[in-house]
Amino acid sequence: MIQYILRRAVQSLIVLLGALLISFVILRVVPGDPALMMLSDLATPEDIERMRAALGVDQSVWLQLGIFLKQVATGDFGMSYRNQVPALDLVLSYLPATFELAVAALGLTIVVSVPLGAYAAVRKGSWVDNMLSGFALIGQSVPVFWLGIMLILVVSVQFRLLPTSGRGGLSHLILPAVTLAAAQVALVSRIMRSSMLEVMRQDYIRTARAKGISEWAVILRHALRNAFAPVVTVLGLQVGTLLGGAIITETVFAWPGAGNLLVNSIGARDYPVVQAMVVISALVFVITNLIVDIIYVLLDPRVTYS
Structure with a gap:
């Protein structure tokens, strides 16, 4: 039974990693820019770019993925874009x-x-x-x-x-x-x-x-x-x-x-x-x-x- 539980623990890590990757990809594929949603219609292109940089979504997808996986490994999912509090705590x-x-x-x-x-x-x-x-x-x-x-x-x-x-x-x-x-x-x-x-x-x-x-x-x-x-x-x-x-x-x-x-x-x-x-x-x-x-x-x- 102990060996079975340990094997399931390893399988669970693989499942969690797969869930992370799928959610990451789907969210980036779906149309919509979080920077645009957080700013008013009066925002200038410069305001939008500054917001994208502040949120980190101006980086390449691979860099965003690397940063995200590093954060998750340390138990840190980052800050909520909308509420500005730690996402996990929220x-x-x-x-x-x-x-x-x-x-x-x-x-x-x-x-x-x-x-x-x-x-x-x-x-x-x-x-x-x-x-x-x-x-x-x-x-x-x-x-x-x-x-x-x-x-x-x-x-x-x-x-x-x-x-x-x-x-x-x-x-x-x-x-x-x-x-x-x-x-x-x-x-x-x-x-x-x-x-x-x-x-x-x-x-x-x-x-x-x-x-x-x-x-x-x-x-x-x-x-x-x-x-x-x-x-x-x-x-x-x-x-x-x-x-x-x-x-x-x-x-x-x-x-x-x-x-x-x-x-x-x-x-x-x-x-x-x-x-x-x-x-x-x-x-x-x-x-x-x-x-x-x-x-x-x-x-x-x-x-x-x-």
């Missing part, structure tokens, strides 16, 4: 709100989808199973932004039950978390159902039943743990989806998280902030998948990494 100040939303959505996904999928598998062909199939189809088809807007119109505007936007207490978190979790619940519940159906056909389940163990004891003690292992893998992959989906959800609900910061920074061509966000997102994704691999071994000792 991103870290916005991340708690995004993580709060993502963790709430992930928790809601687990609490709802795992029992629902397991029960639908146990009651295969019942109205619960049919309802789950319909919900999964709708949940994965509805766009996140449309669902968020509909929840605001119905729950907040029509019935005035919850706030329409902003970040505050639990009441502000409910609608964004439900919006972000809806598609994940639909996906994970279907996978949980399929995994449970597969496990319920295994020989050790028939053996447990033959010993006279009650049906619910068989499900809870033998089937559920083994069926949950593939779901853990999917949940790990969905962390990246939750972070990506949070950008849209944060925009709809005016949630003050890193998603809003990223959208505004891309529009302003604030290269340091965008690149810091890309690296942090890649780092979270890599660490999450490593944790998932370790949990998978704990759930199923037959799995080994060499």
Whole structure:
């Protein structure tokens, strides 16, 4: 296991380097000059050139890349062009709100989808199973932004039950978390159902039943743990989806998280902030998948990494 973790650490560094290079290239290819966006329409060509020199974007692309990689190696992503504060500090100040939303959505996904999928598998062909199939189809088809807007119109505007936007207490978190979790619940519940159906056909389940163990004891003690292992893998992959989906959800609900910061920074061509966000997102994704691999071994000792 130690050798596996060390190998994954090396692979993670390669992934992070690739994310850095891709974000660097894409930002430079997209039309737009950060100097022009920071100056008024009355700026002279001399003002623009001085601003470009101050931002360092007047250098060649290769020199900019070298300076950028050197800064990242020392943990310094540079100064935000728009806010004039360290880019990493700015991103870290916005991340708690995004993580709060993502963790709430992930928790809601687990609490709802795992029992629902397991029960639908146990009651295969019942109205619960049919309802789950319909919900999964709708949940994965509805766009996140449309669902968020509909929840605001119905729950907040029509019935005035919850706030329409902003970040505050639990009441502000409910609608964004439900919006972000809806598609994940639909996906994970279907996978949980399929995994449970597969496990319920295994020989050790028939053996447990033959010993006279009650049906619910068989499900809870033998089937559920083994069926949950593939779901853990999917949940790990969905962390990246939750972070990506949070950008849209944060925009709809005016949630003050890193998603809003990223959208505004891309529009302003604030290269340091965008690149810091890309690296942090890649780092979270890599660490999450490593944790998932370790949990998978704990759930199923037959799995080994060499």
